[in-house]
Amino acid sequence: MGRRTQAERDxxxxxxxxxxxxxxxxxGLTFAAISAPALLLLDLGRTARTxxxxxxxxxxxxxxxARTVHVLWRFPSSQRGHRLDGTPDPAGLSRPGSTDSSP
Structure with missing residues (x-):
């Protein structure tokens, strides 16, 4: 594996x-969606609240x-034209500024 360019690191x-x-x-939204209705609208005991x-x-x-893994898994690898899961990168956009579609 070769050295990464500054653009790739950025x-x-x-x-x-x-x-x-x-x-x-x-x-944060997930926590609020689950906890807010139950804690604000219902009179729960200590055990239920916990x-x-x-x-x-x-x-x-x-x-x-799950979100972190999903986003980073889709990020193209340093291998030109391929993503981290080995599938081809559409339109060869694995490098910033690249217009060449050949892997």
Whole structure:
């Protein structure tokens, strides 16, 4: 595997940042969607409240990991014309500024 160019490293940094930020937003929305109705609208006991928060935290963590993996799995690898899962990259866009469609 050859050395990555600065553009490839920058693209990877941006993609990782996007994956983490979008995963954090999704996790926050998931937590709020599960916990808010149960905790704000229902009069729950201490055990039920703890159970709802546990389910909300667990589901939010799973959503965070799933989103991060999904975004990063689709990011093109350094191998020209191929994604990380080995499938061809459509239109050869595996490198920023690339217009050549040959792998």
């Amino acid at each position: 693209a990877m940094t941006v993609e990782i940042g996007f994956a983490l930020v979008s995963a954090a937003v999704l996790a 159970a709802v928060l546990g389910v909300a935290v667990t589901t939010a963590a799973v959503a965070f990991v």
